[in-house]
Amino acid sequence: MKKILLIYILLMVASVAMSQTEKIINPADLKQQTVITEPLSLNKGFFRVGLFYTYSALDKYFNESKKKNYFPESTWGSSSGIQLWLQYGISDRLMVEFGVPYNNDLTNIHRKIYIPESDTSKTYNASNRGRGIGDIIASATYQIIPSKDNKFSLKANLDLTIPTGRKNFKNVVSSDQYDGPTGYGSFSLTPRVTARMLVYPYSFTAYASFNYNFNCNRMLYPTDTKETNIMDAYSLIGGASANIHLNEWIALINEINFSYWGKDKIEDVPASTLYTKWALSYEPRIVFQIRRFRLGEAVYIPLKGKYVGANVMYVIMAQYVF
Numbered sequence: 001m002k003k004i005l006l007i008y009i010l011l012m013v014a015s016v017a018m019s020q021t022e023k024i025i026n027p028a029d030l031k032q033q034t035v036i037t038e039p040l041s042l043n044k045g046f047f048r049v050g051l052f053y054t055y056s057a058l059d060k061y062f063n064e065s066k067k068k069n070y071f072p073e074s075t076w077g078s079s080s081g082i083q084l085w086l087q088y089g090i091s092d093r094l095m096v097e098f099g100v101p102y103n104n105d106l107t108n109i110h111r112k113i114y115i116p117e118s119d120t121s122k123t124y125n126a127s128n129r130g131r132g133i134g135d136i137i138a139s140a141t142y143q144i145i146p147s148k149d150n151k152f153s154l155k156a157n158l159d160l161t162i163p164t165g166r167k168n169f170k171n172v173v174s175s176d177q178y179d180g181p182t183g184y185g186s187f188s189l190t191p192r193v194t195a196r197m198l199v200y201p202y203s204f205t206a207y208a209s210f211n212y213n214f215n216c217n218r219m220l221y222p223t224d225t226k227e228t229n230i231m232d233a234y235s236l237i238g239g240a241s242a243n244i245h246l247n248e249w250i251a252l253i254n255e256i257n258f259s260y261w262g263k264d265k266i267e268d269v270p271a272s273t274l275y276t277k278w279a280l281s282y283e284p285r286i287v288f289q290i291r292r293f294r295l296g297e298a299v300y301i302p303l304k305g306k307y308v309g310a311n312v313m314y315v316i317m318a319q320y321v322f
Helices: 002-023 027-031
Strands: 047-058 060-062 068-070 075-089 094-115 120-133 136-145 152-162 188-199 202-213 216-218 228-231 235-245 250-261 277-290 293-306 313-321
Touching: 060 293
Parallel strands: none
Antiparallel strands: 047 075, 047 313, 060 068, 075 094, 094 120, 094 136, 136 152, 152 188, 188 202, 202 235, 216 228, 235 250, 250 277, 277 293, 293 313
């Protein structure tokens, strides 16, 4: 009887040890988790480097009737940029991030001016460009409800935008020919909350954020000779996405988001010539991952809006976890 009891105890100890061993996850496996299954913040000691490239043409906008229009008089442009994005896990629940953008904006204007006195037309061409380092972003993320062993998780993060980009115009030739600013000249804070439900191979996310901009002094127009006190409008952004693993290395993300902007303030007074703005957009993304290396592509598609741009924006992403 004692022998049987001893064998039973040994078997129980062995089974417990085996079950504990199965729960141990190799750190290398954690670094290879996908955009669907990874925690809402990097694990302790992990470091991720990413590059994001964005491009958008600038020739359409939503008017006051929420209809898509083209800019007048053969005016068109493009906006592109590259952003270096760094992430580091201080603990399994706390992560810090740092983003450095490089902007490259171009606007071309082509006009034909009729001169009745000579019955002739004069062609007018002008362009302006904004190229350089933009406003740097520092961010902290904390998992309120951690991802580990939970299908539902919740995180909060706070972004601080630091006005490192050039805030004023330079090389001004006329109101249409100049080098534009690459930043806004003001500090801003953006708190955000994100929730996720994971039911592999699916996940569902929802988020909401509020952006608050502090006062700054900068030039309103290229031909200004002095700076004006400006407070850029606050904004509210909310969205939700449904995500799925097509296989072990490809994930598909579908997101709908809504943005709302208030009125800018000039000399502490809401500008009477400006309006509140809003936009409803759809953003499909595809993410391809091989071990620690991740590639992604997204298309930002404006569906509806008022007093905002209506151009499609393309995003390409590359990330690696150390």
